[in-house]
Amino acid sequence: xxxxxxxxxxxxxxxxxxxxxxxxxAAEALLLSLPEIDEVKKFRDSMEFFRKYMVSGMIAANxxxxxxxxxxxxxx
Numbered sequence: 001x002x003x004x005x006x007x008x009x010x011x012x013x014x015x016x017x018x019x020x021x022x023x024x025x026a027a028e029a030l031l032l033s034l035p036e037i038d039e040v041k042k043f044r045d046s047m048e049f050f051r052k053y054m055v056s057g058m059i060a061a062n063x064x065x066x067x068x069x070x071x072x073x074x075x076x
């Protein structure tokens with residue numbers, strides 16, 4: 001979308017539009033991607049839970065082709 005906007009508008013105007021779209025939509029998408037609080041409360045260490053949750057998310061995204069992880073840091 002940004003690429004198309006920069007072809008029609010200048011980069012500055014395209015950025016303003018993209019920022020407003022992100023501001024209007026990012027919070028809902030983020031909240032939908034987080035685990036339920038009851039799932040987190042089942043674990044004693046919430047930081048360890050979120051570490052495992054984030055790594056699992058990276059692995060799933062990589063397998064789905066959303067992100068490519070080029071370094072060998074143990075995500076597989």
